[in-house]
Amino acid sequence: MKNKYNEKHIINDQIKYAQIRLIDVLGNQLGIYSSEEAFFIAQQEGLDLVLISSKSEPPVCKITDYGKYRFSQEKKAREAKKKQHQASIKEVKMRYKIEEHDYKVRLNQALRFLKSGDKVKVTVVFKGREIQHVNLAINLLNKMSKDLYNFCDIQQAPLKDGKNMIMVLSPQKK
The missing domain is CATH 3.30.110.10 (Translation initiation factor 3 (IF-3), C-terminal domain)
Structure with missing residues (x-):
């Protein structure tokens, strides 16, 4: 499935790691799964599999609604930008x-x-x-x-x- 949103995040079948740490919608750790198994679980729930952190070992993915996830990330970025003070x-x-x-x-x-x-x-x-x-x-x-x-x-x-x-x-x- 092609990422129909922007290319900032790696989602669903674009995640190509042998093993990932999976987090469910409520934020609970489900354990370590193969990326195919995790994608299948996300599809079963009608949600998306989103790569949260590729820097950890194994990479962390979360089952969530990608549209809501992207919105919350953009909102956090806007809030952080508001709090910045440009020193002139x-x-x-x-x-x-x-x-x-x-x-x-x-x-x-x-x-x-x-x-x-x-x-x-x-x-x-x-x-x-x-x-x-x-x-x-x-x-x-x-x-x-x-x-x-x-x-x-x-x-x-x-x-x-x-x-x-x-x-x-x-x-x-x-």
């Missing part, structure tokens, strides 16, 4: 001679990004001849990393990049 990089820009209040605003922005699970790229921008004050920018970035010490790990230490000084912070692993 958010940027906080400032100048090396930033005022204290403005610094606190940038600090709170970075903290909010880190708490939501995003990485933060902290950039100090230089204009014109300000590039000669690299040490002040490094001090400012180090101050920010110390202020956020409990919430982040330094992924990239302060680094000069053209007319910018960049540091990347990632959320702390729990």
Whole structure:
């Protein structure tokens, strides 16, 4: 019998193992059977034989309705995808001679990004001849990393990049 569904799963007579471990509809282990015997048992019940795991020895197959099995697998995949959080990089820009209040605003922005699970790229921008004050920018970035010490790990230490000084912070692993 040809697999009338998609080719992701191996079902029914496509299973070509000498011996398989068989599980019934309720999840009980029935024992070890030849794949032909298991397929015959599944046909007797009007259900499909689905290969669950080919990595174990012997491979595990389950007697189930393939349509329902496929639906439950897709549903699990959708649920897992919902729970994933794609960490993106958010940027906080400032100048090396930033005022204290403005610094606190940038600090709170970075903290909010880190708490939501995003990485933060902290950039100090230089204009014109300000590039000669690299040490002040490094001090400012180090101050920010110390202020956020409990919430982040330094992924990239302060680094000069053209007319910018960049540091990347990632959320702390729990």
